[in-house]
Amino acid sequence: MDALIGYFLYFLSLLSVGGIYALLALGLNVNWGFAGLFNAGIAGFAAVGAYTFSLLTTAESTFHYGGLGLPVVIGEIAAFLIAGIIAAVIGIICIRLRADYLAIATIGIAEIIKLIFKNEVELTNGPRGISKIPRTWEHFSEARYFSSQPLSWFGDSQSWQAFFDSLVNWWWQPLFAMTILFFVFVVYIMLEKARLSPWGRMMTAIRENEVAARAAGKNVTKRRVEAFIIGTMIMGLAGALLAQHLRFIEPTHTFDPSKMTFLVWVMLIAGGSGNNRGAIFGAFLIWFVWSASELFLNGFIDIIGNIFNGMDISMLKNRSGYLRMLLIGLVLQFVLQKYPKGILPERRPAASGE
Amino acid sequence: MTSQSEIMSVSNLFAGYGETEILHGINLNVNDGEIVCVIGPNGAGKSTVLKAILGQINIRDGSINLADQDIVNTPTTEIIKKGISYVPQTNNVFVSLTVEENLEMGAWVNPEYTQKKLREMYELFPDLSEKRKQPAGSLSGGQRQMVAMAKALMVNAKILLLDEPTAGLSPKYRSEIFSTIKTINNNGVPILMVEQNAKQALGVSDRGYILVDGANRHTGSGIDLINDKEVARMFLGSRE
Amino acid sequence: MWDSFGFEFVNYYFVPGLVLGCIYALGAIGITLTFGILRFANFAHGEIMMTGAFLTWTFLELSKLIFGFYFHPLIACIPSIFIAIAIALSVDRFFYKPFRDSPTIMIVMASFGMMLIIRSLVQVIWGPNQITFVKGIAKPNGILRDLSGSFDMMLLVPSKHVFIILGTVIIMLAFNYMLTKTRIGKAMRAVSDSPDLAKVTGIDVEQVIRATWYVGGFCAVMAGVFMAMDTQFIMSTMGFRMLLPMFAAAILGGIGRPFGAVLGGLVIGFAEELSAYPWFGNGPLLSPGYKSGVAFSILVVMLIFRPSGILKGRVF
Structure with missing residues (x-):
């Protein structure tokens, strides 16, 4: 039974992180799949979301700015918005660059963002990072939440304490995973709406033939900046959820570009860029493969050891x-050469000019 | 028709880019010592014929023979080695290389002749001899065209293909280029050229082909085509 | 004048800036060549550099094991150069060549993937930790110290820096000779000018591409070894850390302009070192923690105001 629960919890954790990656891949799909913007700075934008969320929601600390102890939802909204504001500034400067230039620029931006988080020790506690980040649902069992509104309307501290003590210690885990999947679902629905809207069709038109779109009087630059901002906001939100999942973030290892930027690219390319379902499918697939390969390799190494x-x-x-x-x-190289359009290729919305 | 031997012949050629077919069964041939010119309205596929000969686009059907050897599906480098030399319409010199370096690059497929060919080219184009150390990008349009032709002649050309050699040049340079073409031809190189300036081009050509919509429309000697009423109405009249 | 300002400035800021600039310049040559000839940003370039440094370290250790003493790194790097070139050529053959006629972005993605594959491979073989490349403190070069001291302008330049600066100058001269005097060098410039025209001129573009990997691989290994000689340690992330300054150098100098890349490398190297100089007041102009941000800032300013670079390179 214990083993079964162990597997169940492992599965939930896979779902949670897979969901966070799905959000990152969806954000990247808006950048790359919709607008053809080679954003290689995913780690930096996720870091912006994660730090915004953490500084706003952690309890007051002597190590870093705040924390302001704000509700989790406010932190998530702020992560979403601040990532968007930063993206707007960067987007206006960099959007007209050709794809590989934009990749270089965004890699640089991500590194600068991490550099700031690392060096502004007063603000972020530098390389020592931020800990005790509240996690949705689980955070209710912390005294500072159940002793204040809104939970204090329903009971006093002792009764809440007793209530949480009576639950199994992983009670929050299914709820947390569901919450992340809910976010994925909402973002997916909204992006599908956007994709099939005139805005989405215009994006496709711009990607296919920029010159013609410009000639037809479309404001190509503005549309691109919009796509850059929207995609990046989703990455910021994913960063906030990642901070919750980890409960501890620091600039270097948490936001390692190979795991935060590169893996997301593999997910989108494998799943099928331009296709929102492909982005989600690719994220879960690659994340499961990644996690399974860990189990497999470790098992294999143990056998060698024996x-x-x-x-x-x-x-x-x-x-x-x-x-x-x-x-x-190597999986990426294989997919690029054999399935350049991904496992779930893009399906074009019905072609119509307006 | 004539006793002259045939250098190159294109028969029943179907070709295009990717899915789109542009040439629908073209026939033409060039004999030893001839200047042959291909004219026709924009989009008739004139330049495409040259690209097909060079192996730059997909050939669906038909044959291209150079000295009785089929060269369809031969890589471009090999085609040039076999003696087909080509001057593109635009972007036909390496702008950051000097004139001499441009010519050396022209001799890439037969480096052993570089020095001999260089001397020949400087004789043929004395202007270039003075500018041999200048970057080709700093030359005027007409001089660039000279460099481009000299570069093409650095191989032992059995035939020279010219894609609109006078496009965008002033009338003075135009005449100069046509007289150079004549000189090159007199030195024994057959020429197949595509031209917009139909009247002048036909004037220097032995024969001409008129293409419309990727197919042959008229064929005849240069003089006959200039004097042909329909040709004059279609292509020549509007230009005057 | 020399005592109060010059000594400190030249020995602790100018020379280190020059050394760093040389390293970036060598790295940027490979980037600008692939950009010019194959028309894509090769993200794996830094990893070839890093691999070259690790291979050289291995040959250094082998020399100690077999001959009982350490070879000079510039000797030990010779076999590494061949291996690195072989790696670059096989990467091209198996991972880049299939995309020659595809949209540029495919090959950029492939190089993005190669960046990770090569780095992971190095981490699997040599481990992720920092390795000491050359032990000991680098003492200033005696001859140079005495010579310059006799002019009252004492230079305290370690021998390793003398090697790096001289080595870079020699490589540059050889490279210049190659581009302007040899057939393959001229063909490289021709392909960089216009690949389409090169093809219809009969130039064997694949041969030129191979030559590009030879030159780029060689310069990358030299940059990696020089970097390792300078910092005296190697680690698997050194390639990625240098990628941005090298791209900045290539763009700053003008894409497809090898000598622009050299100039750009020097500018970035100086800018990084001099950003820490106390130009105003006593503190450094920029906190050393932000040193790696300098290259990027220059890059962004450049991309906005003069995307063709100092020497008017190509804008894609």
Whole structure:
């Protein structure tokens, strides 16, 4: 039974992180799939969301600015908006760059953002990071939440304390996973609406033939900046959820570009860029493959350790993560060459000028 | 028709870019010592014929023979090695290379002749000899066209293909280019050219082909075509 | 004048800036060549550099194991150059060549993937941790110190920096000779000018592309080894860290302009070092923590105001 619960919880955690990646991939799909913008700074924009959320919602701390102790929902909205504002500034400057220039510029932006989080110690606690980040649902069992509104309307501190003590300690986990999936669902529905709207069809037209779209009097630059901002806002939201999932963030390892930027690209390309369902499918698929390869490789290394008795397998364990990254890289190359349109290729909305 | 030997012949050629077919069964041939010109309205597929000969586009059907050897599906480098030399309409010199370096690049397929060919070219184009160390990008349009032709002649050309050699040039340069073409031809190189300036082009040509919508419309000697009423109405009249 | 200002400025800011500039310049050559000839931003370039440094370290250790003493890094890097070029050529053959006629973005993605594959491979083989490349403190070069000291302008330049600066100058001269005097070098310039015209001129473009990987790979390994000699350690992320300054250098100098890349590299190198100089007041102009942001800021300003670069390169 315990083992079964263990698997169940592992599955929930897979779903949660898979959902966060699905949001990142959806955001990237707006940038790349809709508008053809090569955003290689996903890690930076997710970091903006994560830090915004964390600084606003953590309890007051002597290590960093705030925390302001604001409700989780406010933190999420702020992460969404601040990521958008930063994207707007960057977008207006960089949007006219050709794809590979934009990639270079966005990589640079992501690095600068991380540099700021690392160096402005007063604001962010620098490399030591921010801890005790509230996680949706689980945070209600913290005294500072159940002793204040709105929970205090329904009961006093003691009764809440008793109530949470009576629950199994993972009670929040299914709810948290559901919440993330709910976010994915809402974003998906809205993006599908956008894709089929005149705005979405215009985006397709611009991507297919920019010159013709310009000649037809479309404001190409403005549409692109919009797509850049919307995609990045979704990444900011995903960053806020990631901060909740991890409960601790710091600038360097949490927002490692290979896991936060590169993996998302593999997900979108494998799933099928331009297709929102493809983005979600690719995110979960690659995340499951990534996690399964961890289990598989570690099991394999244990077997080697058993066969060659006394062999030091700690080095192999240390490096298995890099081997997995290598395999993911090869998956990308394979998909690029064999399925350049992804597993779920884009389906065009009915072509119509307006 | 004539006793002259045939250098190149294109028969029943169907070709195009990707899915779109542009040439629907073209026939033409060039004999030894001839200047042949291809004229026709915009979009008739004139330049496409040259690209097809060079192996730059998809050929669906038909054959292209150079000295009785089929060259369809041969890589461009090999085609040039076999002696087909080509001057594109625009972007036909390496602008950041000097005149001499441009000519050396022209001799890429037969480097052993570089020095000999260079001497020949400077004789043929004395103007270029003075500018050999200048970047080709700094030359005037007419001079660039000279560099482009000299570059093309650096191979042992069995035939020279020219894509609108006088496009965008002033009338003075135009006449100069046509007389150069005549000189090159007199030195023994057959020429197949595509032209917009139909009257002048036909004037220097032995024969001409008129293409319309990717197919042959008229064929005849240069003089006959100039004097042909329908041709004059269609292509020549509107230009005067 | 020399005592109060010059000594500190030249020895602690100018020379390090020059050294860093040389390293960036060598790296940027490869980037600008691939940009000019293959028309894409090669994200894997930094990783070839890093791999070259790791291979050189391995040959250094091997020399100690076999001969009992460490070779000079500039000797040990010779086999690494060949291996790195072989890697660059096979990456091109298997991962870039299939996309020659595809939209540019496909090959950019492929190089993005190669960046990760090569780095992961290095991390699997050599581990993710920092490795000491050359031990010991670098003492200033005695001859240069005494010579310059006799002019009352003492230069405290470690020998490794003398090697880096001289090495870069020699490579630049050789590279210049190649581009202007050899057939393949001229063809590289021709393809960079116009690949389409190169094809119809009969130039073997694939051969030119191979030559590009030879030159780019060589310069990348030299940049990586020089970097390792300078910092005295190597780590798997050094390639990625240098990627941005190298791109900045290539764009700053003008894309497809090898000598622009050199100029750009020097500018970025100086800017990074001099940003920490106390130009106003006592503190450094810019906190050293932001040093790696300098290249990027220059890059953005450049992209906005003069995307063709200093030497009027190509704008894609």
